[in-house]
Amino acid sequence: MAMIQVNGVSKWYGSFQVLTNCSTKVEKGEVVVVCGPSGSGKSTLIKCVNALEPFQKGSILVDGISVGDPKTDLPKLRSRVGMVFQHFELFPHLTITDNLTLAQIKVLGRGRDEATERGLRLLDRVGLKSQAAKFPGQLSGGQQQRVAIARALSMDPICMLFDEPTSALDPEMINEVLDVMVQLAKEGMTMMVVTHEMGFARKVAHRVIFMDQGEIVEDATKDEFFGKPRSERAQLFLSKILQH
């Protein structure tokens, strides 16, 4: 069974349809990149996967559990799905260590020592162990995003969602975040990544999904997608972003 299974999902904001009959899946250990022009619904789709956004039609299964089912224990499901946001969303009133341990303690019920040890080990992994006592505001954007990845990993997620993780970063900081993500992909983490970083997609993605106007226009293996996308819209998109 696929780790993430999206079946015919549609979503409306009032009368405006943002997602139209989207279906795809992410197998265990697979890295899937979602790209497309802004406003194409890719961020909305990934937020639907852990029910941060509700959807009106279709179903999404994560590890076999239906996300849209009102009976589903959403906090529990979300605690098993790591998510990284465009604007990092570290908690600015907590130190880096507390950011890393809060959910471990409150959601997973780990002891403070265990949570801290695990958090600091992951902080070390993203190369920021020396920053543990600082507050998020004292770190650069790239550093904050690496902490955010460590925070998500500290929950031992079964898969990771990335919502444009490098879009809010200055160019010189993009690579330090991508390096962490590449490393993660190579270790076999199941990942769904909304990004415009085609270099990242080329390097580690197994599949690429192209969205436009709320629809999944193209869902192909990496080589197919970069070789010759079937749809005209995807070709146009690629020609625009790969020009320079």
Next chain:
Amino acid sequence: MNLDFSVVANSLPYLWKGMQYTLQLTATSAVGGLFFGTLLALARLSSIRLLSNSASAYVNLMRSIPLVLVIFWFFFLVPLILQGITGAERPPQVGAERTAIITFIMFEAAYFCEIMRAGIQSIPRGQVYSAYALGLTYGQAMRLVILPQAFRNMLPVLLTQTIILFQDTSLVYVISATDFVGAASKIAQRDSRLVEMYLFVAAVYFVLCYGLSYMVKMLQRKIAVIR
């Protein structure tokens, strides 16, 4: 006019008792008002219609009525309501001091509600998302992530409101509670030294409130630097 301030010096212990009650009333109302105000704010922001509508109705009602009236109402109504509930022969005595505390908490809750609501809305939506994404429940997300930030952002406004509250507590004088003003006015009338007494009271309020306002301003500057 000959002013004789010895009346102030002579009655200082009694005035201090009044001031203690004023401070106690202010502190209790501020804490209670903030607590219930925060609950009201969460209710107002709730997606459950009934909850948000009732909360806004309450807040709008309280904010549209002069505080003096609310104090009067509670003073005269609460005993009657209690009588209705308990079926006692005579309206039970609640007492001016207790009435004052209940009234102020309820009244201030409406004002603190609006401040906390603004504070909660000042926190980016992404903070809620990331709290949820980590598996926190609504209650945990609010308690551990959103409210601490909202409270910090709104601290200067909350303190300013508390200073206003400190001044407003002098209104309990209308139900003969012996706060600072009440104590002063009793002495003033007993000794016919109204001018001296009220000058002294005004001076004390001015020094305290101006000093506190100044401290809030400094705090505001400090918070602005951190951000």
